[in-house]
Amino acid sequence: MLSEWLESKKEFEFIERDYASRLDLIAKLRGLHKAEVYIETIPESCSREIMYRTLLANCVSQNNVKKAEEVFSKMKDLDLPITVFTCNELLFLYKRNDKKKIADLLLLMENEKIKPSRHSYSILIDTKGQSKDIGGMDQIVDRMKAQGIEPDINTQAVLARHYISAGLQDKVETLLKQMEGENLKQNRWLCRILLPLYANLGKVDEVGRIWKVCETNPRYDECLGAIEAWGKLNKIDEAEKVFEMMVKKWKLSSKTCSILLKVYANNEMLMKGKDLMKRIGDGGCRIGPLTWDTIVKLYVQTGEVEKADSVLQKAAQQSQMKPMFSTYLTILEQYAKRGDIHNSEKIFLRMKQADYTSKAKMYQVLMNAYINAKVPAYGIRDRLKADSIYPNRNLVNQLVQVDGFRKNPVCDLLD
Helix, strand or coil, X not given: CHHHHHHHHCCCCCCHHHHHHHHHHHHHHCCHHHHHHHHCCCCCCCCHHHHHHHHHHHHHHCCCHHHHHHHHHHHHHCCCCCCXXXXXXXXXXXXXXXXXXXXXXXXXXXXXXXXXXXXXXXXXXXXXXXCCCHHHHHHHXXXXXXXXXXXXXXXXXXXXXXXXXXXXXXXXXXXXXXHHCCCHHHHHHHHHHHHHHHHHCCCHHHHHHHHHHHHCCCCHHHHHHHHHHHHHCCCHHHHHHHHHHHHHHHCCCHHHHHHHHHHHHHCCCHHHHHHHHHHHHHCCCCCCHHHHHHXXXXXXXXCCHHHHXXXXXXXXXXXXXXXXXXXXXXXXXXXXXXXXXXXHHHHHHHHHHCCCCCCHHHHHHHHHHHHHHCCCXXXXXXXXXXXXCCCCHHHHHHXXXXXXXXXXXXXXXXX
């Protein structure tokens, strides 16, 4: 890479920012272990906190809980300052993987006198919302305001999404009007946020009203929001009109196509989806993980699981970017429902070969294949231990059903 060549030539004096940038590149392209090795070569004059913070951020982006916790412990061992940025990274990671660990992290922040930022509160609000704890979510908002921090638009959008999921229509409508303010034309950037939220409420008229603000001279992100919104409202013609407008203005792109493909997938419109996929291929668009994910789900929703599997395999072989974790999981779930152990194990292995960290969710889905096939899963307990996965309640219940030897596997697991 260019940064490696520059550093080796020693004709360019690296400063702290350059080392951090190169560390970030190594973590992304060569892996976290190589990045750890590189840190040891960086001059001591550079901030170790910034370097380890960069490494931690990459652990989080790669969803590697174990490595992130190792880096965090290393930072504490080196007496590096623990900042709110570092804590927010872990909060975000735990929100996605292990919400039970959030309480201990918040206690650490309190003991270290690290005040939560607006971003910290936003993560906590989203965590409560995901757990369907609307009362707890509102309490965090109150605590946030008591600290003199008002929810920004992004945090309000998170609140709105969870109010919608909870069926609190009056509450969310009040919040959306508050977000919009008095003059939407002067705050055009809000349209992209409001369009899908009103669509989630089923408000066709409101989506149409907001789109009119943008329609005469739409921006790229507004068009994406409009396609998404019309799709959620099953207004396929309107979504396609916006798509064609985008193609004329910005040419065909995989990102634009993936949004419309998702509309087709959600409405089980396989033929339209196939036509668009052909158009993508003929147009020479570079297809990324998000587009592959949508194509796979389109085939799955119409029952063509083997075709979806073939698409995924092609993506893994041809694309420079690996398919998304959720893409693999979608196909694994379908094979598991059928009780197809052979193909379930095949997808499970391919997930590990793609360097995805083994998770309890993967094993839960895999064991469903054995349960549905009514076949014991010999050695599954050893596989869990090898991947350092401690069984949660769901896994314990599944292990009882697939264990071919032990009479009381639950007692053994809880020892």
